Amino acid sequence: MSDLRSLYQEIILDHNKNPRNFGVLDDANRVIEGYNPLCGDRYTIYLKLEDDVIQEIKFSGVGCAISKASASVMTTVLKGKTVPEAEAWFEKFHALVTHPSGEDADGASLGKLAAFAGVSEFPARVKCATLAWHSLKGALRSSATSVSTE
Amino acid sequence: MNSTTVKKGVRDATVSRFDPGTVRSDFPALSVTVKGKPLVYLDNAATTHKPASVIEAITQFYSAENSNVHRGVHHLSELATEKFEESRRKVQRFLNATESSEIIFVRGTTEGINLAAQSYGGTVLRNGDNVVISAMEHHSNIVPWQIVCDRVGASLRVIPINRKGELLQEEFERLLDERTKIVALTHISNALGTVNPVQEMIRTAHDRKIPVLIDGAQAVAHGHVDVQELDCDFYAFSSHKMFGPTGIGVLYGKKELLESMPPYQGGGDMIKSVSFSKTMYADLPHKFEAGTPHIAGAIGLGAAIDYIGELAMEEVALHERRLVQDLTDALTDLPGVQIIGTATNKAGVVSFTIDGIHPHDIGTILNEDGIAVRTGQHCAQPVMDFFGIPATARASVALYNTTKDIQDLVAGVRHVQKVFH
Ligand SMILES: Cc1ncc(COP(=O)(O)O)c(C=O)c1O
Numbered sequence: 001m002s003d004l005r006s007l008y009q010e011i012i013l014d015h016n017k018n019p020r021n022f023g024v025l026d027d028a029n030r031v032i033e034g035y036n037p038l039c040g041d042r043y044t045i046y047l048k049l050e051d052d053v054i055q056e057i058k059f060s061g062v063g064c065a066i067s068k069a070s071a072s073v074m075t076t077v078l079k080g081k082t083v084p085e086a087e088a089w090f091e092k093f094h095a096l097v098t099h100p101s102g103e104d105a106d107g108a109s110l111g112k113l114a115a116f117a118g119v120s121e122f123p124a125r126v127k128c129a130t131l132a133w134h135s136l137k138g139a140l141r142s143s144a145t146s147v148s149t150e
Numbered sequence: 151m152n153s154t155t156v157k158k159g160v161r162d163a164t165v166s167r168f169d170p171g172t173v174r175s176d177f178p179a180l181s182v183t184v185k186g187k188p189l190v191y192l193d194n195a196a197t198t199h200k201p202a203s204v205i206e207a208i209t210q211f212y213s214a215e216n217s218n219v220h221r222g223v224h225h226l227s228e229l230a231t232e233k234f235e236e237s238r239r240k241v242q243r244f245l246n247a248t249e250s251s252e253i254i255f256v257r258g259t260t261e262g263i264n265l266a267a268q269s270y271g272g273t274v275l276r277n278g279d280n281v282v283i284s285a286m287e288h289h290s291n292i293v294p295w296q297i298v299c300d301r302v303g304a305s306l307r308v309i310p311i312n313r314k315g316e317l318l319q320e321e322f323e324r325l326l327d328e329r330t331k332i333v334a335l336t337h338i339s340n341a342l343g344t345v346n347p348v349q350e351m352i353r354t355a356h357d358r359k360i361p362v363l364i365d366g367a368q369a370v371a372h373g374h375v376d377v378q379e380l381d382c383d384f385y386a387f388s389s390h391k392m393f394g395p396t397g398i399g400v401l402y403g404k405k406e407l408l409e410s411m412p413p414y415q416g417g418g419d420m421i422k423s424v425s426f427s428k429t430m431y432a433d434l435p436h437k438f439e440a441g442t443p444h445i446a447g448a449i450g451l452g453a454a455i456d457y458i459g460e461l462a463m464e465e466v467a468l469h470e471r472r473l474v475q476d477l478t479d480a481l482t483d484l485p486g487v488q489i490i491g492t493a494t495n496k497a498g499v500v501s502f503t504i505d506g507i508h509p510h511d512i513g514t515i516l517n518e519d520g521i522a523v524r525t526g527q528h529c530a531q532p533v534m535d536f537f538g539i540p541a542t543a544r545a546s547v548a549l550y551n552t553t554k555d556i557q558d559l560v561a562g563v564r565h566v567q568k569v570f571h
Binding site: 039 | 514
């Protein structure tokens, strides 16, 4: 049970139930789809990038609690950030969910993202947690329109 | 008490009931623990566990009989060849095929269907022809046909299903025409559990002289299959879903069809004579078995067939039906739980969803309770699209599952709902 609670933290359950920045962004200038063919999770990330700054970010789609909460928290963290800042957040988040908890996790600097530390104990769920982030990275880098985890 | 007439799992001959509690002890892997809890294994549609007798047969082969087949005059090679061919005869009897040469060893259902699609489909299909499949096929009975159809300019026609997950028979008849070259159908759906009326459908196709391939991947572990009674033209299945090893399976084909077909792969063992100008192919079944086969796998499959042969399969099927019914009833009683696939004739599989909880999360939480189910699309994306859902959680039973497994799963589903509320 304690393992499960570390995965399904309140923040995650809350963002799963009430995802923030959920929906289509009409004036987006970058749109990218992320898909995990193993479980069928599928999200679209919408960005309005201006002068290297993420002015607006939204997402839509379906998937498990981990992937949806991750996408939701990501949008709240990245709004207003510059592209290099967003890429730095990607690296931090990636390290957090792929390394056994505690090792690299710097709780204070991670803020809300720290809620995902438990994911590293569930290797099968790492892809869920990183799906939206990988899509975002694709959207920042190029005008590619889809990212697949396979 | 005459011990030779005592069926396995019915240790007390005076009680003629099949006892899953007793057969459990034949399967070593069922006693592992997960997260400190006894394993509740309900992912049998993905693969079943192996009885000790199958594991021993494989160990025995590699320890005392290992050699290549059909190649040597030395003792071990003759022994290996004899055992390998004996397994083929076991499969023949298991399916009630007319001849053992109608049994082609392949890697599994997938390779069996690809063989039929490439060799048979690739030969008979012309531009403008069609192949009829159903809306509940596993990807392995969709994509191989798509590949040949694309190559020759033929089309795929799909028999639709209703909301219960049953094939629409009138639509099936409407789809068949003089350009239909083959019908490929699953015997039992791995995503919905539907048992299709394949015998009737084969008759309908045969009335129009159209051959039929049956995907038996989900059928062979759950009851008796008789290819002569079905009168199917091809029947494919995987050993690993019926208590045998992975990496081996069977394509049964009617002899005259197999004889008319070109080889699927070229290599050693499948030829009579080779020169650079001309090669004479070997007779059946070797024409379709290029290269060194999975000898230990075939022997393991033979042992699995022996194992099943000792059980009262009608009672096994009854027992499984009871488990499926109990699980269906219990899940239906839980608020917020939907069963996907409510066909009148079902076997082995209960697919379900829970309101507001993605199947992936269901799977993770059940795993914490030691319960193994499959979550996802079950290689049947068109089925998920039809029901408008991203995925399901799927519990699938085998002969060793018990009422307690079902109770544990139902308690697990309650636990899932508690975590999320
Ligand atoms: C109905 C059905 N057909 C085909 C297959 C493919 O079997 P294999 O992966 O053993 O080739 C499966 C296995 O998941 C199945 O359930």
